[in-house]
Amino acid sequence: MSEIAGTPRDRRRRETTAEILEAAWRLSRRDGLGSVSLRDLGREVGLRASSLYAYFDSKAALYDAMFRQGQEQLAALAAEWPRSLADVDDPRRTAKELAARFVAFCTEDPTRYQLLFQRVIPGWEPSPESYALAVARVDELRVTLASVGIEGDEAVDLWTALLTGITDQQISNDPGGDRWSRLVPWAVDLFFDQLRSEP
């Protein structure tokens, strides 16, 4: 729990674990999530594949740690946002910013997006504890949308569908571009005009 504590040995261990995770992300971005081998991963950090088992029980455990890390990055981003839009100057404008940042978070690292939001690794899915982090994000979103009068599970679901749909198209059909991501403000307008009565 404490982030600075521990013996020097603990410290070293955490450092190596972090290095392995970084390398795993690097290789995943280069070759695809499913194509990372423990041999390559070991080589990347100066270890033999078998030595990685001192840090992760299995490859599935490695994926789970990556998933958790990605969720924590999203949580860190979300922590910077206002939870309620009721008391901001321009709720609609702020909503557009939040939406744009979420889509940017997803498209700036398609590999991370795939791990967090799609099931592309055969036979793997996040552990219940890790998946709970994702559920917490949706709960936050519900509160935020409700603060501007957009209520109900269905509205939340449509919102997520809209943003992940834009992300998905962007990644699959115009990687690196903005053909879909630039539609975000428009999509938010559409959503607000329809679901909210405002001045």
Added chain:
Amino acid sequence: MSEIAGTPRDRRRRETTAEILEAAWRLSRRDGLGSVSLRDLGREVGLRASSLYAYFDSKAALYDAMFRQGQEQLAALAAEWPRSLADVDDPRRTAKELAARFVAFCTEDPTRYQLLFQRVIPGWEPSPESYALAVARVDELRVTLASVGIEGDEAVDLWTALLTGITDQQISNDPGGDRWSRLVPWAVDLFFDQLRSEP
């Protein structure tokens, strides 16, 4: 080109090819697209893996044939639809039906959806000729939307994002259910109300 022509030998060859493709779909649905091995695939049709090379040049060619088949299935579905909504009784209602059928097409076979609309197989993408089939679908959609006054590439892009987003959430977070797919009529309303001036 001719579908019935050919010597008996040709006929047999086409039959076997079709059997292999069927088996490939079956195994993909069972184990995931990326997990199909030529060994298993051969066993499924009573052949050795090496014999499959008499029908497909490589595994990538097999994926390409599957992709083409999926696109043709979608094209066959689209061929039943009215190209223009200008002269149907209730354009909005018809649009809802088309959208619902598209989402149903995608969710009823998530594996096919992944192959057609996502890039989940490391190192593989459809050949240009096969991808052209997908582009043709979008062109059709452009015409259809234009027929009800919804014009512009951006509207087409947002439409596809909306429907694939709904599909994606449905597949990833509520497989077999309808938590997202039931939102289709609502999404179409949202779209029409905003982008179209109608009586």
Added chain:
DNA sequence: GTCTATATCCAGATAGAC
């Protein structure tokens, strides 16, 4: 904790006999 060595199993692809 890291190594070597190994177990076990799998992949895609090709050569050449029949």
Added chain:
DNA sequence: GTCTATCTGGATATAGAC
């Protein structure tokens, strides 16, 4: 067209020495 045999290379994981 199909087979056997094989190539070449890969995977995850474990045992046991140091």
